[in-house]
Every structure is written in C-alpha cells, then in structure tokens.
Amino acid sequence: MAKRIVLNGLECFLLPQKVLYIPQYGLLVVSDWHLGKLTHFRKEGLFIPPVQIEEEIGRMELLLDELPVQRVVLLGDLFHSEWNEDWMQFTLFTQRYPRISFLLTKGNHDILANDHWLEAKINVVPQYLLTEGLVFSHEPLPDLPSYMVNVVGHVHPGCLLKVRGRQSFRLPCFHLAERILTLPAYGKWTGVQVLPRTEGARFFPVINDEVVEI
C-alpha cells in the first residue's frame, strides 16, 4: 500500500518498492540503485560469489508493467562504479521500454563514460524540474527559492523504531524535512543510514508492502 502525500499541490505516492510515483506526469523516481556493485567488488578481487541482477531488474519491470509510466527519473548513483557486464543487462532492460524516457541526474558514483549512458538511452541532466516547483537532483541543491521542493537521494535514509518487548527495527524510509524529500535507496545491496529525529522532520518507513508515516 502506497502513502499519498501532496507536494506543492501535486499528488505524490511513496511506494513500498522504495520509489516515488507522480501520476499526473506518469513519473517514476528511482534513487541509488547502485547497479553493478557486487560485480565491481569481484573485479577488484573481493572473493564473493557471482551475483545475478535479474531479480532486481525484474522488480523494476513489474513496476513499469503495472503503472502507466511515461518517464523514469533516476536520481543518481545508478551504477556503482566503473563499467562491468551488469551494465549490458541494464541496457537490454531499457531497450525493452522504447516508449519510456529515462533521465539521470548524476550522482557521485556515476562515473560511466557518456557512451554508456547513450547506449542505455539515458538522458543525463544536472537536475529535472516540474512546473509545480518540484526539482529532482541527487544531492540537495543550494539556494533554492523557498517555494520549491527538492527531491533527492544520496544518503539512503533509514529510521530506527523502538517498540515494546525491547525490539528495535532499522528500516529504510522516505524522509521529508525543510522542503527536501529524500528517497530510500532502491538497490538491494545498499545499506541504510539512520537519520536523527529532528524537529519537524517526517519519516515514512517502508514496512513490508506498506509505507507508513510515524
């Protein structure tokens, strides 16, 4: 079950798949996938078993098949490091969706050469703007006018929930504070960084198939 929030009058859905969906624009926002991470580790000589990324791509395909998506904004850190074979699989995936446009707002990890982005039909932009005053970038942009909302990724936000029975849960979450909405990392092999509960900050942890506000 998705969580509906309204940003500058625009209806947005926080999905338990750890992505943001804006129906009016058919816009799907995906942050910090870190594709190719484990293969990169192997290339650098860390002895971990070879890992298949079909499953992760499959999850994205499910989303694209279910929702009327026209555009996917990849919010940076799409690919973990230098080129490896995992990119070929990703390229095949984007080619299967000729009617969807893919945009990337580059993150600090995205060091692939331009040819590779082109190959996957990805348009690289510094940021992406909607007329309602929503601006998408990997990290928060400085000096934004106060009416704007900045949608970002980068930190892999998480929250720590302590409940009865002395149980605690560390969960990925969406984080909204001071007109910055931070998306959780989409990738399977990414960690979470627990953010402090500051005044006025809203947390939306992903709990199973639901996004809940706490």
Add this chain to the structure above:
Amino acid sequence: MNQFAEVWFYNQGWKAHDFQQKTWKAIQKGHSGLLNAPTGYGKTFAVWFGILDHYYAQQESNKKTKLHTLWVTPLRALSKEIYKAANTVSEGLELDYRVELRTGDTSTASRQKQRKNPPQAMITTPESVHLLLASKESTAFFKSLEFIVVDEWHELLGSKRGVLVELALSRLKAINPSLKIWGISATIGNLEEAKEILLGKDNKGLLVKANIDKHIQVETILPDSLEKFPWAGHLGIRLLDKVVPIIHAHQSTLIFTNTRSQAEIWYQQLILNYPEFAGLLAIHHGSLSDEVRIWVEDALHEGRLKAVVCTSSLDLGVDFRPVDCVVQIGSPKGVARFLQRAGRSGHRPGEVSKIFYVPTNSLEIIEGDSLKYAVQQHIVEQRIPYIRSFDVLIQYLMTLAVGDGFNADQLFGQVKQTHCFESISREEFEECMAMLIHGGKSLTAYDDFHRLENIDGLFKVTSRKLAMRHRLSIGAIVSDAMMRVKFMNGKYLGSIEESFISRLKQGEVFWFSGRQLELLSTRGMDVIVKPSTKKKGVIPSWMGGRFSISPDLGEAIRHSFKNIHKRSHQSREIAFLKPLFEEQKRRSQLPSENELLVEYIETRYGHHLFVYPFEGKLVHEGMSQVVAYRLGKLKPATFSIATNEYGFELVSETKYELNEELLRILFSPTHLHEDINSGINVQEMAKRRFRDIAGIAGLVFQGFPGKSMKTKHLQANSGLFFSVFQDYDPSNLLLREAFDEVFDFQLEEGRMQKAFNRINDHHIVLSRPEKLTPFAFPIFSESFRERYSNEDWQSRLEKLKMQLTLE
C-alpha cells in the same frame, strides 16, 4: 655457565635466579622451550643472554651479519622496552650484536636498510613478521634465522593473533629446520598446551617454571552506605572521593578502567574535582597518539606522575618502578587480568603487590569477595586457542603470494603442522585457494576475477594494487575506520572511530586525550579540533570494550553467592551487601542453594522473565535461547535477551501463563540436544562473528588515509557480505567458520547439559514481583542484547505496523 650474563649480572650487582640459569643452559644445548615467569624478575635476560651466548659460540669469523633472532611481542610499547634492554647489553658489553626494532612505526627508509643490511636481532610484532613474509625475497631474508622468541605468548594464544604466530612459525621452520623457538608466558591454566602449540607437537622442548610466589594484597573500596549506591551502572564515579586518598597515600598509582571512554571519564572527573592533580595525573589508552603515550610512560618511569588512568594498554610489559599501587575500576572480568594488573605494582622481588578494587554497582561488590577467593585458590584462566580459522589462513595465503609466492602442496603440508589447522582437509584447503583464485566455487561466463595466479608452479599476486591493499590490511585485529584527531597546527592527538565523529556537528565539544575539544571541521580522515572551555561535552565510546566475565571468575562469583546465606564468617563484602539481599527477599525471594528463582515482571517494555541459575554468562547465553525456543513453541514470539553472570532475562511483548509445572518443562534436560540444534537462532550471533572474519579474510577493506573515490567504491560492511554468502553460497567456508565460532565459544553444549541437569534437581520458585528486584536490575540494564524470534521478518513487521497504527 653463561659468560655474558655472568659479567653483566656481576656489574649490576645482581644474583641470577634458578630459572635464568636453567634457561641459559637449555639454550646452550640448543633446546626450544617455554619460560613461565612473572614480570619484573628478569625473564627477558633469561632468554636474551642464552641467545647471545649461543651466537658467539657458533660464530667463526667476521662475516657479513645475517638475521639471527626474531623477538616477537604483542605490543609496540613492549617491543621498545625489549629493544632498550637488549641494546643496553650490547653497548655495555661492547658486543657487535646489533639489535633493531621493526614495528608499524619503523620508517620506510630504515626498513629498506634492514633489508639490505640486516641486524642480528629484530624486535617486532606478529603483524610485522607477516609483513616481512609479504615482501619479495623473504625466504632468503630468514634463511639464517636461528631463534624466534614469542614474548607474552599467553596474551597472543587465545586470539587470532596467536594463529598469525602459528602460521609464521610453520613457514620459518620450513625455511630453517634447525630453528629454535622460545616462548615467554605468564601463568595460565593450560601452560603445557601453550608450549605444545608454540613449539609444535613433535618438538620436546622444555617448560621452565620460575616458581616465584608473589604476594598480592586485595582490598575492596566500599561506599559509605549501600542505599545510595546504584544497582546498575558502569562508570563507578561515585567512589571517586574514596580513590583520591589512595592516590595521595602512595608514590605512584595506576588506575585501570575497562574501556577507553571510562578512562576519559575518570580522568576528566579527577581533574575537575581535584584541580591540584593538574600536571601530576595523566591518561593512557590505545587510541592516543604514540607521542602522548611515550610521554606518559617516560614520566611514569621517572616518578613524575602521581597517577595514570589507563586501560589494558598498560597491562603488559614495561615495569614502572615508582608504581606502588594499582586501582581496578569495575569488574576486571577475569582472574588473570586482575593478577596481571595487580603485578604492575611492587614488582621487585620480595615486595607486595597492592590492588584496590572499586565496584561500579552494588552486585559488583561481591566480586571483591570472589577475586580474593580466586587469588587464594590460585584460580587462573585457560587461554583457549582458535582452531580452523580460515579467515586467517586466507589472509596468510595472500601474504605469501604477495611475497615470494608458494607451492600449494608444500604449503598444505606446513599449514597442517600447526595446531590451528591440524584437522584441515585437502578439500577445505582447496576451497580457500578457490576463493582466492576465482572468487569462489563457480565461474561465470565473462568473469575476470583474479587474485592469485599460478606462475610456474608458484601462486603469486601480480597486481600491484592488490598487493598494496593486502599489505595495508595484514593483521587479526579488526577495528572500525578510525579518524585522526589533530589541532590546526597539525599536532596529532590520537584516533577516534568514524562512527563517533559522524554523530558530532561542527562546534560541538567532546572529551578526548584528557582534553576538552571543539570540533572545527573534518577533512578526509582528519578531524580538526581546538581546545575548548565549554562546560558540557560528550565522551566518545569506542567499540570493542565489551568483554564478558571469564568462566573462572564466574566460578569464583558463584562460590561467593553460596556464602550469602551463611550466618557467620562472612566476608566484609558479603556482610556489607546484607541490606541488598534483604531487599531482594522483600520484593521477591532470595534463593537458597538448591532453588532456582524465576521472576515474571511486567513493565512498560513488556513481559520480563528473569531466571537466576548462577551458571555463568556463557551458559546463560545458550540456556536463554533454549528457553526462548521452548516458549516460542507454545506461542510465537520475539524475545530480546540479556544475560550476565547470575542470570538472564527474556523480554517479549507476548504474555505467557506461567506456572511451576510449565517452568519444569521449560528447564527440562530432555530433548536438550534437539532443542539446541533445531531451536537456537545463531544467525545473529554468527553475523556478529562474521564482522571480524570478513575483515581478517580481506573482504572488508578500510581504505587508506585520505582514500580516493575509487577505494570508497569498495567499501561495504560485513553484513552485506554475510547476506550475499547466505543467498548465493550458503556452504561457504567463512560463513561456516562464523557459525562454528558461535558453537565453540558461545554455546558449549556440554556445559549446558550439565547446567540443565543440575537445575532438574532444584526446586523452582516462581515469583511475581511488582517492581524490578536488586537481582533483576543489573540484567535489565544490560544494553547488549541478543534476539530470538520464531516469527519471520514479515510477520514481525506486520506486528510492528499494527503497533504503529494503534499508537
């Protein structure tokens, strides 16, 4: 007769001890051996003069010097001390026997010089020996080695650093079959085994015992009244005012704490409350810069300091003559550690070692009684050696491959000689090799994994990048990424874990190195600070301060508890605790010797089941898991589990209808074996163990100071690797090692079976107190907890969702 020792001892006006004579003679005859002697009685000279004598007896003419002796110590500070002593001898007797240091502090230039023109003796650490093995032509370098001495072997034995020593020895023995091995060890419960592991099974070396009985005086510091003393707590600051007169009454006092943060707190409080100590009080712990530590050590030697607050960083080695008193803050957690610390005072023959024990909470007072009992009964811990540590083996394979390379068949034979890998099969060895050759069992289509390459029968690492990365991560101590704390002018104070610094904001104040510091900025791995005068600051907490009480001290504590019902001849500590036991009785019950007390209490945290078997922490860890499993079969639940020396606690949101009949079943010894094997959730314990394993094996790479972006792309925590292995290679050797360590070190089935049998004869008393009891409180406030659940992650999350939506 040892001519060198004779001259030296005569000049110093010393008389040789028996054990020294024996050692000299043994070395003269070309034996290997283990020397067991307390600090301060000349054990270094017992071995050193033997080596000198042997060297000059063999020496024919003035040929080019070659490496003759390696002296390995666990601490750099200790290396320096040995170096000083050995060097003084060479200078004093005008010998051409050159001694040099080789530790992490040795500059690159001196290292190269040592390579080209080696000294006769090198004083070093296990890690540095492995670094030498990781350099080209190391075989030639060690070719003429005659002696290897492992100092403070007891300190290394029970850790994976001990495995590093075993492996290095197996290699050096292969290079030079006539190598003589000497170990120096304090008294431990398994000296014979320690000898056998060090020298090797077939080597019938000698065990030389000093048999010097040291007199130790133990005194517990008691608060003025028990009522005002906390039931739980870990700072012990309440007794600060009682420690000050002790400092005044002695020439020089060492105040030992269990953690670095506790040391910072004690130092801060002493200086704040007793400003007259300024300049006379210092702090010493492992995170401080060498400069600070060396200053403190020198000042201690010269008698310029009234007291030093320190951690295990001053446990070993160096003797500070002016020190005539030792204070132990909080439980020392082990008898051997307590004795070792006590021995830091009054170390001259005939003197008494004086130690004051400062409990930090009420129940800890009883340990004063237990410690005295342990000292009196000569109870000393065994050091349990690690076996089948494949993480260290993998590191070692890389080390050799980075160096001269290795032949797999020969190496397998060498490794199998060590105690640690006695039982390794060829398949397991091949599996380790496979991880390094193609990253695991299987190969995929376009894979270009390469670490080890087979070049003319020798396995080598050809990538310079990999070689450098490996050299930087040699060792068996895994720590968090550390940041360097510096002043603006570049002066280096020490290192703090990145995780602590990341929680601080600019302008915030913290205590470190005994100073109040304001955080100015962070740059790469540097933290820039300036002195601050603000009143409030935080104290960094370092990881790794958590160790639990040893089984032997646990046994002594249980002995003390047996005495609480005695009407007469109670020790001072137990008599003092009487009001607490009465309070326990008033709120709940005070169990007698053949009763098992169970308390069921509800608080805002949930339903707490407290059980007090007094079986020691290790057994409680396993027992609590079994009981959680059996309860979970009645009704699915998730438990948070805390344990200590006296008992354990299971907290859950789920309520159980408890009665004595049900408790009988929960604690029944029948089907114990099945319940341990099918019930205990070792997943999380194994995951925690895997943290070190991944680090040692070389999966988690810390990066170098000022790491580049590319190396940042390689960073991941061990939890990620644990999950990857579980998903894609569940039978992986390193993963299995993590689980084996849990069963070997945490859940010993034999001990658990005995405990369950004993309880079976006990009368079970169920009590339902309104509030937490004095027995319950210390367990309740344990912050370190295990979890047991027989609900899957999804249903736990469903419950969480319910709770959140209800609130």
